[in-house]
Amino acid sequence: MSSQTPAPGAVAPDTSASDVAPDLIGSGQEGTIGDQVRGYFQRLRSGDMGALPAVGGFIVLTILFSFLSPFFLTERNFANLLTQAATLVMLGMALVFVLLLGEIDLSAGVTSGMTMALFIVLVNVHAVNWMLALAIAFAAGILTGAFIGFFVARVGIPSFVVTLGLFLGYQGLTLMIIGAGGLYRVQIPEIRAIQNSNMPVWAGWAMLGVILAVSAATSFWDRARRTRAGVPNRTITLVWIKLGVIAVIGGAVVAILSRNRGQSVGVVEGVPIVVPIVLVILWIGTFVLDRTKFGRYLYAIGGNAEAARRSGVKVMLVRWSAFIVCSTLAVVSGLFSISKVGAVDAAAGREIVLSGVAAAVVGGVSLFGGRGRLLHAAIGALVIAVITNGLGLLNLPAGVNLVVTGGVLILAATVDAVSRVRAGGSILRT
Numbered sequence: 148m149s150s151q152t153p154a155p156g157a158v159a160p161d162t163s164a165s166d167v168a169p170d171l172i173g174s175g176q177e178g179t180i181g182d183q184v185r186g187y188f189q190r191l192r193s194g195d196m197g198a199l200p201a202v203g204g205f206i207v208l209t210i211l212f213s214f215l216s217p218f219f220l221t222e223r224n225f226a227n228l229l230t231q232a233a234t235l236v237m238l239g240m241a242l243v244f245v246l247l248l249g250e251i252d253l254s255a256g257v258t259s260g261m262t263m264a265l266f267i268v269l270v271n272v273h274a275v276n277w278m279l280a281l282a283i284a285f286a287a288g289i290l291t292g293a294f295i296g297f298f299v300a301r302v303g304i305p306s307f308v309v310t311l312g313l314f315l316g317y318q319g320l321t322l323m324i325i326g327a328g329g330l331y332r333v334q335i336p337e338i339r340a341i342q343n344s345n346m347p348v349w350a351g352w353a354m355l356g357v358i359l360a361v362s363a364a365t366s367f368w369d370r371a372r373r374t375r376a377g378v379p380n381r382t383i384t385l386v387w388i389k390l391g392v393i394a395v396i397g398g399a400v401v402a403i404l405s406r407n408r409g410q411s412v413g414v415v416e417g418v419p420i421v422v423p424i425v426l427v428i429l430w431i432g433t434f435v436l437d438r439t440k441f442g443r444y445l446y447a448i449g450g451n452a453e454a455a456r457r458s459g460v461k462v463m464l465v466r467w468s469a470f471i472v473c474s475t476l477a478v479v480s481g482l483f484s485i486s487k488v489g490a491v492d493a494a495a496g497r498e499i500v501l502s503g504v505a506a507a508v509v510g511g512v513s514l515f516g517g518r519g520r521l522l523h524a525a526i527g528a529l530v531i532a533v534i535t536n537g538l539g540l541l542n543l544p545a546g547v548n549l550v551v552t553g554g555v556l557i558l559a560a561t562v563d564a565v566s567r568v569r570a571g572g573s574i575l576r577t
Contacts, residue, residue: 180384198511198523200562204555205530212537219540222408226419229404230342232532233421234483238499239506239524240432241476244469246507247436247445249452249516250299250306252473253500254291254313259481260496261317262287264324267331267491277335285478292474296467306470318497325493332490341424342486345417351401354423355394361430362393369438421483425525428479432521445469449516505552506531509559530555 191199212219238255245252262284269280291313298309325331333339346354366386373380401418409415436442444465447455456462484499485491510527512519531552538548 180382183381183385196511196562198520198526200559201510201523201526201530204509205526205533208530208533208537212533212540216537216540219537222403222406223410223415224536224540225403226345226408228529228532228536230419230421230487231536232529233342233425234480234487235499235502235506235532236425236525236528237428237476237480237483238503239510239528240429240521241473241480242503242507243432243512243519243521243524244445244472244476245306246504246512246514247449247516247519248466248469249449249514250466250469251310251504251514252295252306252470252477253310254295254317255310255473255477255480255503256496256498256500257314257317257321258288258291258474258496259477259484259499260491260494261321261324262291262478263481263485263491263495264321264331264493267333267485268324270335271331277338281482285475288474288478289471292471293467295474296470299470300463300466314500318493321495322493325491327493330490330492333485333488338482338486339489340420340486342419342421342483343489344420345404345415346420346423348405348417351405351418354418354426355397355401358397358426359390359393363390365434366390421486428476429521429525432476436521441465441468446517449513449518451517502531502552503528505556505559509555511559514560527559 209219218224238259241255242252265287266277266280266284269275269283270277275283295306295309295313298304299306363386366389370380370383370386404418405416407414407416436445444455444460447458447460448462448465452462480499480503481496484495506528507519507524508514508527509530510519510523510525512523512527534551534555535548538551
């Protein structure tokens, strides 16, 4: 995967050493709301479409499936959609950290499967305390990322080759841990609850309040830091608009999930426990990418690694760290998966990695590096989850799901390539 120069008009992190505020989040152009709208359309014309195609696809697919199936927009299916998407959302976010560098990790899926196989076998067979076993699984994930990072950043082997080797090797290792034809059930209540239990209704509304408070505090903190540094801010109206959008969308989601979706005697209501977990990780990851030097360096290296190196960025260390973060979050994805399925077998994580890459690309993360956000990958994962969920409700063959998902991926990759050309990049032809 090659690195490219960021698109003109796009907000690219400054890699130069700044004595004033080296890690301030980019605030875009200052001015009125009208200036912001004109600036946004200018970025669209220059090829920086962000997550707009994915958001548009999500809306179109939602409308389409709501007409094709009377069950699609029910409270029960809405909750199922969120829990089904959680595993893919987490893996897509994990892959963003390496995709921003113009790299790839084909082993992320099987890393999640292998670590979960290790986790469950330690608990079920060797009677290890489940928290200690989970810590060992995360340690295995961290070591996997360090292993990949060493060969990619230090030795210089292409990430495609290293992670393809692990993709094959970890399938064999998982088979050795589980055993041929083996399957272990997840019997830990705390793990099962992640994907199969819900928060109290009041806790869902409290979660929305916390989200609004944290978003407001973060926005005003950013503005205060930029003011102290003498850097222009966007109009404060945008902060209130963002908080309003969060309140409306979040309120609608919590209201839907707070309704009883039980089909028989039992009452099933509340936000699934996995939702706040995903949101916390999304917020932390976004904070890291937007407001720390490490995040700015990821974008800088993906945009132009040599320029970043000449500016004093420790390119090797950043690359190494990115693979560690990716593999660690892949373990979280695996945890979500076994919580949903309730079991782990030797094929765990084998197929999901390509869907994770698809989720990131569909959401607007560039395969060429330097462009994309964690939220984009989350939106892309939701698009793929909607396709899978909607086609399943229509009782269409699994092959149709693969064909449609593949077509959406090709379309998203085409949009990425075309936007790069419009932004002044080039396509190598032989």
